[in-house]
Amino acid sequence: MVGARASARRIPAPALRGGRGHPGGVVTIESAFFGHHEADPRALLYYEWCQRAESGYAVEDFAEEVRDLTHTDRTIPAACWRLLDRVEQAPRLPDWPYTEWVDAPWSVNPADIEQDSVPGLAELELLDRIHGGWIGRCVGCTLGKPLENGFIWTPARIREYLESNGVYPLRDYVPVDDPLPPEANGRRAWGTATLGRIDGCPRDDDVDYPILGLHLLEQHGAAFAPDDVAALWLERLPFLQTYTAERVAYRNLIDGFVPPDTAIFRNPYREWIGALIRADIHGYTHPGQPRRAAAAAARDASISHVGNGLWAAMWAGALIAAAFTAPGPAAALTVAQSVLPARSRLAVALSEVLDDHRGGLSWEQAVTAIHTRHAHYNWVHAVGNACLIAAGLLWGDADFTRTLALTVQGGWDTDSNGATAGSVVGILTGAAAVPAHWTAPFHDTVHSSVAGYDRTRISDLARRTLRLLV
Known part of the structure; x- marks a missing residue:
């Protein structure tokens, strides 16, 4: 996941567009880039304005x-x-049609959580x-890593690059042009996550977090608290x-804040x-228990996210847990949908x-x-990427290669989306x-x-996960 971590640069004065009443109609300003987005006042102002506009505030x-x-x-x-x-003090729009975090903080405890039962799967x-x-x-994650930049690698650009190499749709890792495409310049992923150059699963935050989550559960058990996540x-x-x-959130921890203020x-x-992207481990450790997985994912998410960001973690945790017992991806997605507030922007988008x-x-x-x-x-953003994950799973129809190919070819946060769909x-x-x-290129090894x-051996991560259950 890249996010807003590119170097600062000057952006031409943008046009404004949009109107009220629907997330797609909010006024927007073209995106800016900041070198230290966690501390630069320009970044915090710009993206807070975006967040407020997207969630129904009069900004x-x-x-x-x-x-x-x-x-x-x-x-x-x-x-x-x-x-x-001033932006943070703006009032909500009276006619906003969606459920937002301020309306539903109770949603972190899915209904009927006690009704989840452990599936009868042999060990x-x-x-x-x-x-x-x-x-x-x-x-x-590895498949999507070279194509991870939603500003540049649109679905059309991804298809153009892959077709020029005779590999569309994807059936293997992304090949490397000689010379490299301009979009790849300076990106280490093209040396570690492309066809013929992979030696172990490359390091990525999309893999770091489930590893850290496994360590969390081994140290603190299923009853871990947000403070335990923060300390790790x-x-x-x-x-x-x-x-x-x-x-x-990390910056806030260093400054002395504690969850959920972080x-x-x-x-x-x-x-x-x-x-x-942090929710997978809670799905792995709650097989066939989507509501319990969602509740655990919400606790983990609460140190850094609220609203649709936290609900997306609950959805992903429930989706992965449901996959253990669902007959296919459509059924798992339907179950995962049930943990979301029905009128949240995320739930509406996934529907x-x-x-x-x-x-x-x-x-x-x-x-x-x-x-x-x-x-x-x-x-x-969580909303659009969750939709691309859902699309990859639905049209992939439980075929491993087709699912990952479609998910990554959908663009936006390709490595994160490929990882969750994977x-x-x-x-x-x-x-x-x-x-x-x-x-084969992983040699059963992941870098972290x-x-x-x-x-660490990937097979060892799986065995340690199982030990938390049996």
């Missing part, structure tokens, strides 16, 4: 002031902070499914290997994808994808619709059914920046 009148203060080479801190205070089958989830996550971040996770909401104090990325699938749209039509509906969000389809198929060409976990 339209601040657009020109925000643009003037944030799309500059040099920051004016005092002016940014004053305007940020060897359970291990194969868990191992499949870990493998799928590693494969999907400080102990084992390097600050500069966190991004967007996680980096702001998630909301000057954290405009609180509805982005970061919590969703549209399910409707498109039932209505007979092609995958290409569905992806175009997702990009059109959610173009106003940042490319690492967890689900890996559980559905089991490790033994994953085609060998996907796993989590202290004490570099070059």
